[in-house]
Amino acid sequence: MFVLMFGAAGVLMAVPWAGTPAAPLLDYAPAIYSEWGVDTPQPDTLVYDDGPVVRLYGGLFYAGMRFTPCRGFDLRTAYISISYYNHTSTCSVWVAADDGAGQGDPNNILTRAELTPAAGWQQVDFPDTITFSGNEDFHIIYGPTESTLHPNQLTGYYPQADYSSGNLRANLGYSWPTQPLTPFSYDFDWCIRAGGEYEPGTCPDAALANVDNVDLQWFHCQDDPVTFRATVENAGEDVIDSFAVEWLVVDDIGDTVFTTSGYYIVTVPIGGEATVTAPSSWTASTVGEYFVTATVTAPNDVVPDNNSKEIEQQVYDPSMSTLLDYEEGAFAGNLSLNPNNGRAMEFTPCSYPIEITNVEVEITADVGQVIVQVIGDDGTDAPDPGNVLFDTTFTTVTGVNSIPVGSIPITDGSFYVAYITSGTTNTSLPAANAPHAGNNATMGIVWATSTGGTSWTSSLSSDHPLRARIMAYGGEVRDITMDYLTFAGFFVPENTSIAHEVQVTNNGTQPDTFAVTLTIEDTTFARSVVFSETQNVVDLGVGDSTQLTFSSYNYATAGEYIVTAEAVVPGDASPGDNTIMAETQVCVYPSELTYDDGTFENGWAFNTAGNFWGSRFDPPIYPCVITGMRMNWSTVPAGYDNAKVQVIDDDGTTLLFNYEDESVVGGWNSYTIPNIPVMNSFFYAGSEWVTAAPNAPYISTDTDEPISYMARLRIGGTWGYDIEDVSVRVTVDALAVENVVIRKTGGTDNIDVNLSWSFSGIAGETYYFIYESDEPAGTYALVDSVQHPVQTWNDTNLPEEKKFYFVTWGDASVPAADQLPGEYLWSPVEIRASGADMMEPGLQPIRREAVAQSR
Structure with a gap:
């Protein structure tokens, strides 16, 4: 059986795991570049930005803005703001017609000009004047000339942007002009402007x-x-x-x-x-x-x-414990923060007095140590550096970090949750998707520091996942944690029975009574409940834990099942740790083993070739053979469609299958694997990157619950876990050979073989013993016998009517085609889901700085 549990930071985990930064990254633009100044401004300029406040870095991407003149417009010039550039070659600026879907059409490029970039506003005069009619969309796209792409993704230009407040006109891409750009997931406008002249008339707007x-x-x-x-x-x-x-x-x-x-x-x-x-x-x-x-x-x-x-x-409800936040946990990317830089989010409760019990920081990339503070108001609706109510240096983990702050009373006004980079290493903080409270003209709530928190300034910017748990002052705190769920396993044979077990702990301030429900749903074709049981926990003491064992359930029929354990606790201070979900796939060979649900939310690629991304698989029945594999790619850039498809043994090193596919396509790619035997333990299946992002395929990942935590990354030779299910599936089947050759390794005719089998789910072939002659004497029952010395015997899971395979032995004179590899091929050990160990020795959490997300 397997166990899923919440870690110390309140993160559900079966294993350590790592984070999810997106590229490009954000940084604040130097103020010197926020001035608007060009050589020869045109009579009219189409402008959507309010001046640069943020710079974007992270690679040689292409930035585009969609323009819609309100009446006839002659385009002559583009104005582009750049904060920094360390690529010596020229860039190109294209004008393209709209493709009808809000993107520039690479098949309808209207003109192009070259630009040798420098810091500040740059003026680019086009060789042609292009006339657009009223409400006709066109695009100005800026980026590196194709022949000058630099292999280092952190080397290039740093274009500037402004918080758009919902204009939704910015686009981003890596393969222009061979492919269209895509909508920019940050809520920004590029600082790209169109200069020209309107036809006579007016535009009411x-x-x-x-x-x-x-x-x-x-x-x-x-x-x-x-x-x-x-x-x-x-x-x-x-x-x-x-x-x-x-x-x-x-x-x-x-x-x-x-x-x-x-x-x-x-x-x-x-x-x-x-x-x-x-x-x-x-x-x-x-x-x-x-x-x-x-x-x-x-x-x-x-x-x-x-x-x-x-x-x-x-x-x-002010009488209940409540988590105040400004975002839904969906992020456009990460804000890069230099040492002593930070952000704070402002909170103003609807009633007083209240007390703050916890703050939360959600991280998508493990950033090490940061300073987390709760700051009081200075009386003028700003953070008061002299009124720090809570301060800690905190080592973050990827996911939601819940930090107890004791009981901080607030009697009126606002308070602030702050996140500040400590030490000398840059950190990052996720930036949320729109809508943003931070760039509201009258209700802005984001504050910035570059002095380690000794001073703060208002920042019209994206919201960040800094949250506060509050309750009425002096109230009772309910806080029940579901510590773990024991379930049958990810892959099990038919007729596997288990009594699921959970443990809950009372982290509140009073003894608590509540219900715990365990539900099993069959999701094979339609979601239907096949088991549900509720048990009551009565007066669980403060700090106490208790285990609950539910009635046994028999997974009799092949299919997919979701197990949900939930502590039903209205007003819980941390409801996110009240539920644990797990998925069990009941298998009959042949069977495709999968962790994803078929829908994919993200696409990822490594910034360094040679790294591996895949999943760990523990077959439900041993022995078996791997016969096939599928992988899903979200994006395959033109000309960069190579990927190594690999199966790796449980030592993390030995390649059992290695094939370089030179024509990967977007979507599912299927591979036939030549019957790789799996006698015991687990294996990894996935892909080794041949080229680096952005010039590489991007693998699809699934973020929907339940997450298995069985995705695996190998970065620079170090193995780690991931928090998204990766789109790798394998097909396994039962061994179905009639004759298996075991080579003789010594001068004696006696061959000792370790037989410790689990045959559940394998069809009813006849099985024979190995013994001391060239031909088997007949069919034998499952008992020890001096006629055929056996070192180890286990018939626990072998029904009476099943016998051994017909097995012969031979020596080196046996033709190679009739031999299977290994001196002692048949030495299997029973490893069932009920006794498997999920943890690979020495496996460590790993950071995701080495990967890039597709857009």
């Missing part, structure tokens, strides 16, 4: 500049009324005399819970703004996360894609 609420609150008490506002900007060339605004509130599954709209007769001059209030209020009656979208409509508006803004609102 009402833009939704900001959405907030009259209380300027992100967190609301349950049943409190919330009144929204919207700021409308006149981004056009005509005075706006009237407009309408609609506010739409949806819950976290997309259901609409509230809508209201108003019509406003307000004069907004060109370049001016007007803030209006919703005509009715929303009563936040249900605890949860909500998304609020405000949309403006105005007569003759010619730019509809800037008419909406979105914010997130959290509603909680």
Whole structure:
């Protein structure tokens, strides 16, 4: 059987594992480059950025912006802001038509110019003037000339960007102009501008500049009324005399819970703004996360894609323990932080007094030691460096790090959770997907330091996974942890029975009574519950643990099953550790062993060739043979379609199968494997990288629960675990040979063979003993006998009607074609899921700095 458990940092794990940085990385741009200055500005400039605030580094990628002139426009020039460049060759700037899907069309490049980059704003004059009609999309794309690509991904140009607040016009790619770019997952606008001249006329344009609420609150008490506002900007060339605004509130599954709209007769001059209030209020009656979208409509508006803004609102019950956060754990990438640099997130509860019991930091790449602080307010809505309420130097692990802070009382105002780089090594902090509270014009909550926390400045930027667990001051803390779940195994034969066991611990402040439920679902074709049992835990003492054993369940039928153990604890301070899930695949040979669910969320490639990514497999029945393998690739760049397909023995070194596929394709790739015997223990299957990212295939990974934690990486010769299931599947089958040759290794005719078998699930062939003559004397029962000396015998799992294979022995004169490798081929040992050891000796957690994610 196998065990999944929560580690000390509150992370579910079967094994140590490592993190998930994305490329490119973010860094703050030097202020010297934030000025707008060019040689010969054109009469009109199409601009979506507000000036560079962030630089992107991490390789020679291509950056593109989509432009939509509101009326006829003659394009002549591009303006591009660069913070740094260490590649001596020229870059290219392309103009491409839109492909109809919001991307530049590599088959319709309209013009191209060359640029020798330098720091600051660069002006690029195109050789041709290109005329676009009103509302016709075009793209300006900037990047290295194809012939000058540099092999070092950290060498190249550092383009600058600005937080876009939802423009969604930026694109990114590694294979332009042979392939289109893809939408940029960061919520940024590249600092790329289009210079030219509009045709005569005007462009009415009402833009939704900001959405907030009259209380300027992100967190609301349950049943409190919330009144929204919207700021409308006149981004056009005509005075706006009237407009309408609609506010739409949806819950976290997309259901609409509230809508209201108003019509406003307000004069907004060109370049001016007007803030209006919703005509009715929303009563936040249900605890949860909500998304609020405000949309403006105005007569003759010619730019509809800037008419909406979105914010997130959290509603909680102030009498219960609550985790305050600004993001959903989905990240666009990582912010790079130099030593003494850091970020803080501001929290303002909906009621007082409260106490802070824990803070959380989620990390996607193991970064070592950082400083984590809770800071009080200075009275002017800013962090007070002289009022540090909690301070610790913390060694992070990949995943959610939950840090107890005792009981910090807050009687009014805001508090701040801070993350600061310590020591001399750069660290990183995930940057969340939109919508961002951090770049809201009136409710910004992100703060930055470059002085180790001695001073802080407001930062209009992405949200970060810094969270705070609060409760009413003096209240009772419920905190139950599901320590582990014992289950049958990832792969088991039919008719495997097990009484699942769990352990729970009370980490709260009072004895607690609660229910624990174990559910087994058959997910082979449709998800259906096949077993459910609930047991009650009564008055579990503070700090005490208890084990619960559920009724035995027999996995009688082949298929896929999900086991879920859940402690049902309303108001738990850390609900993320109340549930553990595991998957069991019941097998009949031949069977394809898989950890993924067939849907893939990420794609990864190594930055260094020679590294290995795959999975560990423990077959359900021994002995067996490996007959096939499949791998799924999310992205295969043109011209870089080589990958080594490998099966590696349990020593992590011996190659059992090694084939270089020189024509990998996106999606599933299938391979026939020449019946590799597996007599006992486990093996690895996966791929060794032939080339390095970005010029390499990107393997697909699955992040949906349950995660097996059986993915394996070998980086620089060191093996480690991963936290995403990798898309590698193997097919195994029963041994089905009639004659097996065992070579004679000495001068005697007596051959001692260790027979310790597990035959469950193998078809009913006849099995014979090896004994002291050239021919077997007949069929023998499963008992020890002096006629055929046997060193070890185990008939526990062998039904009476099954006998041994017909086995002969021979010497070197036997033709090689009739021999199987190994001096003693048949020396199997019973290793069943019920007794397997998951941990490979000496296996260590490994960092993921050496990999790059596809976009």
